[in-house]
Amino acid sequence: MVPLILTGSLAVGGIGVAVLMLPGGAEQLAMLSRDGRYESAAALGNRIHGDGEGDPEVLAQLFDLNGYTGDPARAREAIDEYLRQRPDDVAMLRHAVAFFAQQQDFAAYLEQLERLVAADGRPAEAAALAALYRTHGRFDDEKRVLVAHRRSPLPPEAAERLGRLLARDGDYAEAAETLAPVSLANGTVRPLLFEVLMKDGQHARAAEMATGWSARGIEPASHAVMVLMLAQAGEQDAAERLAATFPRNRSYDPAQLAWALTDQRRFDLVKIVVRHWLAGADRATSARAAGIFVDTAAQAGALGEMIGELQAMLTEPGTPAAKAAMAVVAVSYARWGYQAIAPLRHLLSSELLMQQPLFGASLAMREGNRLAARYFLIETDLSDADEDAADEWYSLAETVFGPLEIAADLTARLHQERLSVAVYPFVQKSALAAGMADPIFALLRAEPEAPANGAGL
């Protein structure tokens, strides 16, 4: 009897184990899929699902299988049911978003993306949701999503967008906090950040940031707006500091800043820009800066103010200010003649005129002082003369020197490499007038060690 019971028990146990070891729905689907029999797997899965199987593992497989074999309606049923059971399954929500994005059902896609972002969406997913709202004109929803994720932190483009939306709605403090981190890497948002700081009353912070940006270089137009906003807000000192802060390199053109300030009739700030620009500038830069100063003064109707400024600067010969002023005086004389500098004439000592010897020569001729004119012409450095300067120098020289003197002087300078190319035509012209051989041609034929001690004037 015992063996019979034992055998029976073993048989029942064996059957039980066998039943337990029968693969479940999920296992069967996995096995068929492993064999590449996806269609069979999908058919089986759909059948057992129809029979009431609601195991999430099976549903997950059914979602994949029906998608793979081309039955998106069943795939949708499967994932909907799965998410009803496990609404916070972020990984599956992500699958659902990808799935619904391509089902021509925008509302469902949006709903799934909202659920994902609300559950545990990545910042990029929140940004995508916001972008989707923006594209479809739902700007309030866009802002809501961005605001909800502003501490995530949002990707820079999304943060910038939020900053702009907040600024647009007058929430300047929040806008500034949102834009400040973005501005570290993205220069284009700096003008906006400055503006919202100003509107929020954070003038000192705005000025400090702007001064830092402008030292490294910002768009002159934006620079001007910042200077003007500070000035309009009564922050004159900060405005002047900012106006005098810009890099000295080719990437930044202070003339644009000066003109932008002139357009707003702020010659007081233009003066600061030009003074800073002139300080320590080389001769070509000085000439350009002086020209801008004169032109902006004329445009602003501030020539009297300019003269007053120059008078102050010229009172201390030998200083950089006086040197800068002389560049402006020379340009004024070239633009409008003697009348323009008459009020300053008494301040223009020989020492100062030596800062601008060509101007000195011209002025001396105007006043009939040929000797002084000769002196200033001899002292004029032609090594970087442009075409206008070369032409002016030669015209003046023709009135105070003989042809031989001019030719000898220019030939000597040529051999000493003290002439710019712009003067070369006049070297040839003077030699021709003096009946000499063409020194340029001679130089080209000569050995490199051509005489450097030719006679000077």
Next chain:
Amino acid sequence: VLLIVFLGAAATPSRAAPIDRTVLALYDSLHEETPAHSMLHLNAEMPLNHLGYIVRYHDVRQGLPPLSELEGVVAIATMLTYGFEDPLGYFRWLERAAERVPRVVVLGEFGGALTPPARRSLNKVLARIGLVLTDDYVTSTVTSKVVGMDRTLVGFEADVDPVPFEHPVLQRSGTSARVALEYETNLVGGPVRSIVAATGPGGGYVASGFYLHYSEAIDSKRWIIDPFEFFRRALGIERFPVPDTTTVSGRRLYFSHVDGDGWNNLTLVERYRDPPTYSSEVMLRELIEPYPDLPVSVGFVLSDGDETLGGGEKARDVARRIFALPQVEVASHTHTHPFTWGFFEHYQRAAELRLIERQQPAEARTVAARLRDFVGLGPGEKERERRRFLAGGNDLPRAYLRDAFDVDLEVGTALRGAEELAPPDKKIALYLWSGDTRPFEAAIDATRAAGVRNMNGGDTRFDAQFPSVGYVAPLSRVAGNARQIYSVNTNENNYTGLWTERFYGQRDVIETFRRTGEPMRLRGMNVYYHTYSAERLASVNALREVLDWVRRQPVIPIRASSYAAIADGFFSSRIEAVGALEWTIGDRDGLATVRFDDAEALEADVAASDGVIGSSRHNGSLYVALDQAVATARVKLRARGQPAAGDMTQASLAGSRWQVGAVRRSSCSLGFTASGYGAGEFAWEALPATAMLVTARRGGDALAEQRLVADAQGHATFRLDIDGIEPVEIEMACMGPSQ
């Protein structure tokens, strides 16, 4: 009615006046490599095509166009996101050009820094639009608010953003500008008004960021302005017959074509796995044979039938059986399947061989591989040599690399090779571009020289994922002086993540069909797929779903080459106004229809026209079907609702599933030729209220006969359940008063 007659009379040209349709588009190849890469091509050319215009591109890097070449140009258009190298030179040229060309259209940047001299030149151009460019610029838009918005132009697909872009300040000059969007902004100097979108007598302008919204985060674009309405206004379009590429014999056209890629791939569809079956065979059985009423043009890759490289006789046999089906048009999908056509424009075999070497799998040189070869389990030298010249993907410039590339082989030989697989009476008519579908000029020329049409590229999609008409491609692409016709819709590759996922994706093409059909009929329907779609059950089912859907639509199925001929005809057609509401249309090539928009109050005057078969209406537009038997058609419109003639002399085709031509009308009979796929369905209007006998014959043999009575409005429809692939002569004759 009186107003229309009056307007028509007022507009009566004293003699034939050609309708100019050329828009000159300027771009810089430094920033936009070719015309096909340009913003204008990708966004604006389609609306311009829809309105009947042909875009001619000019690369300013080759110099500005001589003014003498502006003859016949109706507008100069730019859509720049950058500045030209010599902006001032360009602005001065534009100033002079604007004296010869009626319109200038600027979308986006003007083309360079807006310096005072630039503004002086531009303002002479802008004054014609009624605008003036000031020296101000809205650098901050925090305080900007909309002070004027024309909702008929703005907010088309995307609303105006509450945070506008920075923009130059344009203001009104006079009163001629029709302002669509205007802002007021508190700038440092005070409030300033600025116009960012406007049209006027001399063209149109929309500032950067205000015509199209593009989101990088979701890689999606949508028009802010209505491009159709914008160009309609900016070009000051007067009514003319627009060459139409969507409609034939009054119905929306349908065609299908197949690129032969994957011909020899073994299908994964379970019921075809034992024995292993080529995808081409599955395509034949599942997608072509069951649809004799839907034509399909099948492009065979000649090397797929190569004995050593491809599937050999087995592949050719499938091709023969496919080409033998009456609904199949024979096409070529190249010889060696180039992936990157540009590589072959200045082809160097040595460079290609170097690429082949670089792509050889490292596996061939491993010890294990050598051992396998040693014991005879490796692929062997012959097989290895064969594989060497087969590209696994598009990382090599073409799929079959054994022989040096040659345009004549790639086009001429491929065409002849495919044709040889077809029944003797079937001529090849179409060449389908492969790979990147950017053929160079000589390749396109070779197809033209071979006397076949060419097509592919464009990749139109317009659905929830591509939610803009901006994704609807223009009709064609130019390479040098050659023109490539784009296919009408994209294929399954772009619905399946480049054939990596979601293999049922092509079912979504139905959404594109819907959106390109309503409210404007922008495109016909094109089911375009590759043979590899038959690899998987999901893609087979998707295509069957699409084809079944198409069967239920009131379309006219035509061959793909017929569509290409229609599109070619769009460009070749020469239109002249010859009278009040009367035009001639010549050099039509395959063009079968002209369209008139906003034509609810008009109808075709069939009796006073020549070569007009009939007309149909779709959302306010009138589609006039032209008779291919008449070389130069004359289309005359008249006020709608004129009394019927009471006989058959004004009988007008309202729609047909078959292509109708050679129409002959007399007081008591109407004869025409028709051919097409599936049952013949015909709808005629302006018929007499008498009983009619409809007879269909071919070569004197009567195929069908039926009695027909028009309704009180003169409408009658009938159906012929006969094979119409070969032309059928149809006669409708009066039988006497209806009972």
